[in-house]
Structures are given as C-alpha cells and as structure tokens.
Amino acid sequence: MRFGVFLMSLSVLATTSIALAEPPAATLSPGFKFTEQTGETLYANVCQACHMSKGEGAVGAGRYPALANNESLKAGGYPIYAVLHGQKGMSPFGRMLSDDQVVAVVNYVRTHFGNNYTDAVTAQDVKDAR
Amino acid sequence: MPQEPPNDGMSRRELFKLIGLTAGSAAMYQAMTSLGYAAESGYKGPIKLEGDPKGASVLILGAGLAGLTAALELRQAGYKVKVLEFNSRAGGRNWSLRGGDTYTELGGATQKCEFDEGLYLNPGPWRIPYHHNGLLDYCKRLGVKLEPFQQLNHNAFLHSSKAFGGKPQRIRAFKTDFQGHTSELLAKVVKKGQLDDVVTKEDREVLLQALRSWGALDKDYTYKAGDLTAEFRGYDKDPGGGLGAEPVPGQIIGLSDIVQSRLWRSLTSFALYEFQTTMFQPVGGMGRIGEAFAKQVGDLITYNARVTKIDQNDKGVTVTYEDAKRPGAMQTASADWCVCTIPLTILSQIDIKVGAAMQAAIGAVPYASSVKVGLQFKRRFWEEDELIFGGISYTDLPIRQISYPSTDYNTTGKGVLLGCYTWDGANSYEFTAMSPEERIKRVVEYGTQIHPQYAREFENGISVAWHRSPFTLGCAGDWTDEGRKQHYDNLCQIDGRIVLAGEHASYIPAWQEGAILSSLDAIGRLHKRVLQG
Numbered sequence: 001m002r003f004g005v006f007l008m009s010l011s012v013l014a015t016t017s018i019a020l021a022e023p024p025a026a027t028l029s030p031g032f033k034f035t036e037q038t039g040e041t042l043y044a045n046v047c048q049a050c051h052m053s054k055g056e057g058a059v060g061a062g063r064y065p066a067l068a069n070n071e072s073l074k075a076g077g078y079p080i081y082a083v084l085h086g087q088k089g090m091s092p093f094g095r096m097l098s099d100d101q102v103v104a105v106v107n108y109v110r111t112h113f114g115n116n117y118t119d120a121v122t123a124q125d126v127k128d129a130r
Numbered sequence: 131m132p133q134e135p136p137n138d139g140m141s142r143r144e145l146f147k148l149i150g151l152t153a154g155s156a157a158m159y160q161a162m163t164s165l166g167y168a169a170e171s172g173y174k175g176p177i178k179l180e181g182d183p184k185g186a187s188v189l190i191l192g193a194g195l196a197g198l199t200a201a202l203e204l205r206q207a208g209y210k211v212k213v214l215e216f217n218s219r220a221g222g223r224n225w226s227l228r229g230g231d232t233y234t235e236l237g238g239a240t241q242k243c244e245f246d247e248g249l250y251l252n253p254g255p256w257r258i259p260y261h262h263n264g265l266l267d268y269c270k271r272l273g274v275k276l277e278p279f280q281q282l283n284h285n286a287f288l289h290s291s292k293a294f295g296g297k298p299q300r301i302r303a304f305k306t307d308f309q310g311h312t313s314e315l316l317a318k319v320v321k322k323g324q325l326d327d328v329v330t331k332e333d334r335e336v337l338l339q340a341l342r343s344w345g346a347l348d349k350d351y352t353y354k355a356g357d358l359t360a361e362f363r364g365y366d367k368d369p370g371g372g373l374g375a376e377p378v379p380g381q382i383i384g385l386s387d388i389v390q391s392r393l394w395r396s397l398t399s400f401a402l403y404e405f406q407t408t409m410f411q412p413v414g415g416m417g418r419i420g421e422a423f424a425k426q427v428g429d430l431i432t433y434n435a436r437v438t439k440i441d442q443n444d445k446g447v448t449v450t451y452e453d454a455k456r457p458g459a460m461q462t463a464s465a466d467w468c469v470c471t472i473p474l475t476i477l478s479q480i481d482i483k484v485g486a487a488m489q490a491a492i493g494a495v496p497y498a499s500s501v502k503v504g505l506q507f508k509r510r511f512w513e514e515d516e517l518i519f520g521g522i523s524y525t526d527l528p529i530r531q532i533s534y535p536s537t538d539y540n541t542t543g544k545g546v547l548l549g550c551y552t553w554d555g556a557n558s559y560e561f562t563a564m565s566p567e568e569r570i571k572r573v574v575e576y577g578t579q580i581h582p583q584y585a586r587e588f589e590n591g592i593s594v595a596w597h598r599s600p601f602t603l604g605c606a607g608d609w610t611d612e613g614r615k616q617h618y619d620n621l622c623q624i625d626g627r628i629v630l631a632g633e634h635a636s637y638i639p640a641w642q643e644g645a646i647l648s649s650l651d652a653i654g655r656l657h658k659r660v661l662q663g
Contacts, residue, residue, distance in 0.1 A: 026560065026563070026564050026568060026572070027560060028528040028556075028557050028560050028561070028572070029556035029557065029560065031555075031556065032554075032555045032556060033556055034556045034559075034560075035556070044563065045559070045560045045563050046556075046559050046560070046563065047563075048563040049499075049559045049560075049562035049563040049595070049597050049598070050236070050562075050597055050598070050603075052236075052237050058236035058237055058598075058600075059236075060216075060236050060476075060599070060600025060601060060603065061216040061436055061437075061472070061473075061476045061600060061601050061602075061603070062475055062476030062478075062479045062480075062603050063479060064236065064603070086496045087493065088475065088478035088479060088493050089475035089476070089478060089479065089497070089603045089604065090496070091496045091497065091499060091559075091597075091604070091608075092496055096555075096556060
C-alpha cells in the first residue's frame, strides 16, 4: 500500500530511517486551504489528483497535460499563473495556497519529472501574479 | 450538492449564512432572491416546438440530461437527430453504480462495484428539490418512480472533532437548545425594553409569546432542562409503558458550548431553499432517469464517440470524432445544426469553430471538485443501533457528511452509506490524489469516529473523484459572479449553427434541473432560428 505509513506522526517520520524510506503520507488538511508546505507533498496531494504521480497526465474525453518533460514550464511565470488562476480544465488554486506554497510546488515541478529549470521562482513573482 | 468551504473566503453560501444568522431568514430569502438563487425554476410545462423544421437535422453532442432532453424534444418536433456520446452508456453524470458495474478513472485505476443486489451509489446528483419541476415533469413523463429523499433527519448527528470531546450530537437536541438559548436571550432584551425603538408596544407581548413557543421557554422565559424542552429535544429515557416507564429529560447544552462548537454551521444545510423538504430520489438510483431517457432515444445515440473537432460554415456543422475503443479511428458526422452539451473542461480543449466571445466563455469556467464514496455494511446498524432512518450527519472531518439510505427502511440485511461527500476545498483534491482503495480506507477510518460500528460491519466500497472522471474532468461549472457577468450570455447565445447547453449554461449549476432548463431554452431558440430559415 502506497500510503502505508500514514498513521505515523511527522516526528516519527523524521527520526526513523525506515519511515523516511517510505513515500510521504497522504495529507488531509483541516480546513479549506492546503496545509502541505513542501513541493513534494503539495504535488503528491494536490497536482497528482489530475496530473498523476509521475507527471504523466491523463487522457479521457479531454486531457490533463503531462507535466513531465514539459517545455511550457520553461518560463516560471506560466505555471505560477496557471496554479493561481486556473485555465480551461484546470482549477484556480490562488485562494487555497500561500505565496510560499505556490513557490514550492512550481519549483518542484520545474525541477522534477524530467524538467530541469533551475531558475527558481520567488514569492515576489507569485505576489505579482495574483 | 454544494457545501460551503468550512472557513476562509466568503463564498456565496457563506454570505447567505451570515445574513441568515444576523438578520433572520426573511432577510436571507430577500438577499438570495436578489442574487438570483431562490427564484422558481422557470419550467413552464412541456416545450412546444411548433412549426415544420422541414427535415432539418441536429447533431447533439453528449447524452447527459441536457443532450437527452434535446434529443427527445427535437425528434418529437420533426428533426432528424443524432447523438454522439463519449461513454458507453447514456445519462452522463446522472448515474448509479450498482453491484457488477466497473468504473475506470483517469490514471487507469479500475474499480468493480461489489454491492449486493439493489444497493447503489449515486456518484453525481442524488436528490431532487420539489421545485425542480422540469426534472420532475420528465420523471413523470418517462415513468421514473420517485420516493422521498430525507435531507433532514432530526435524529442524525452533527459532529465536530473539536467539540464535545468528539461525541456526535443529535440534530434534534442541538437545534432545540440553540433555538431555546437564543430565544431566551432575545426575550430578555425585549422584556427589559431594550428593543422598544424597533418593537412596538403591541408587538412586544406577542413577540414574547412567540419566543416562548418557538424556543420552548418556561413561564419565566427561561430555557432549561425539563419536561417541556424534552418534548422538543428528546429524552435521556423515552416515555414508556407499565412500571418504570417514567421519562427522563436530558440535560441541555450550554449556550457557550453551542456557539463554540460551530455545529450550527451545518443547520443551514437544512434551511436552504434547495434542500428543503420535500426532496425526491428515483427508486433504484438516480441513474434510472438517464436509463428511462435512453429507452426513448437510445436508437439515436452513437456511444464511445470522443469528439475532437467541431467545425461549422453557413451550410452546416461537421464534427470529427474518434472511436474511444479504437483510438485513431476517426469519423465525421454532419448536420444542419448542433446542440453541444460537452462539459466546458473538455470543450475548452476541443478545436471548435465559434466566435471569440463564446470561445472565451468556454475557457472561463472552472469546475468544482467533488468526491463521493459509497460503503457497504453487513447490517443497517445506523437504523438498528441508532434509530437513524435516512438523512445526513454532518462533520468537520474530511468526509464532511454521512448520508443514510432513504429507502428500504427498517429491513434486515445490508445497506450502503454515502460515507464521504466533499465539495471543493483542500480535502476534495487530496482525496482525488489518492488511489481509490486509499480513499475508501481513509473514509472508513474517519467514519469510525462517528459510528464505531464501521470497524466491524464494513464490507466493501467504491469511490468516484470527479476530477478523475474521464467524461467530465471535474464535477460541475463553478461560476464566479464576475465570470458570469463577463461570459454567461456569450456562452448561451447561438453562434452560427451551434448552441451550447448543460448545467454549466444555467443559473443552477450542478443540478440536473439546470441541464434540462438550459437545454429547453437552447432548443427553443434554435427552433425559432430554424423556422426563420
């Protein structure tokens, strides 16, 4: 089971080497906003809903674009805008994420799944795009 | 359908709630009416498409309720009708999952529904307000049998993990105590004359009588535990017969506990016009409606048709589609006119030849996120142990609510609960991001906090996360007021030979009535256009 360690508290995770080897636990935030803070956990609990676990996207009657090896991520402003305001099939997340959370997840996606855009975006970039 | 975000950001419903709480229900109704929510649905009886369309043809995209309504009525009016549908069944979001059904979500996970015969989950719409008279009329015309859907069950629970030590509270007790305390407070200030500037002398005495009656107050206008309040909130020990049958009234909940628990937030789920009694559900599952439509117009539908392009010129419309079972096998269908009911999440990705205004509107409507989980249990413990016959318990846990079946009451055997129903908010996406098995596992764990019987009685479950639905990529149109102002009319107008319809083209998004009214309006206008030549 992928989320086999979800009952373990974060402190246990941090101090147990076996637990650290496991994938991060699925989070259920206590309120309307997301409480995940790192790019990895934000991706796994939010983006993954549509873009899937390896950023491969999905195809049905319409599609969720793959984020893996995606050249549209080259300019950091584009994913910032999409995350904040949504577009077409994508939901807007601006009200549910802080500037820092947007930074974390955008930088994560731009440096994972075969993407290697190392010019990190900043909280100021996000603020300006709100 | 919709729930309000539990905190943060003032949604329309939050606003109503606030108005309702501070100014009373009359002010709330007035506010809702002025914002266009509480008007009657506008259905004026069966549509009359009079006049000869002279063999004109219409291609309908999508066999959900909007498309099926259009197909039924346009054929009746003399049109040549063809319908293209992505799924291998009719109904769209009008859908019930029953034992033996399989469902494959985006990402590839396939679930097989293992419910026993007669048990089901309605992943999409599941209740029909009495004022959705368009939908009710089609149910009547199509012979879809309805039964009452219990929205409010006074014996169901309000639950907060942060109040009353996590112990669920009966709605009847909480509501009575809330009403009693607030009535007592109001009576106090009225008696002290502190409202004399707004309450006339003549009204004063009558108002006090009303508060006493409404709040179950004693002769001193005090709300306190006793026989009187027990008649409303229920007893610790119900009155019985014979020896030792004397009832025992329960203790009341203190005002501060009531206020701080925030359980009062859920009471609006019973007060809102769209959730008021009488509500209905089709016997055997909501999907019975789509199935009944398909009996009438099923011969017009091409299934497994994935639309990739919608082209038009001054002579007609040509739609390119792919056989979803055989990717790459492209075909075209042509007609004089097109009624397109494809959800905007998908339509916004399709190459469609319409003007810039409609194009912008198609891309401007985000879709709500929603997750439902159905759980089968070995026995109907909610009825047997807790006397909960239908209705909904609300909670601050991520599952948000538990709905008990509004059918087969007081029978032995198994039952299916709606164990989770999220609407927007973080949890909806978080549940969607999990595998179906993980969703069910977590939902059972959370539900156990409210019904400990879950642990022993759970058998199997099935989950539908609407953002992983291959045929919608989301739950329903989630318009903002600004978006509607800017784009709604552009979305609904006829563009050349194409008109859009669906819940997204209505003022009652996410409700089936919206899909039907939108469709009737669209084909009415289209028919006029056709007759004009």
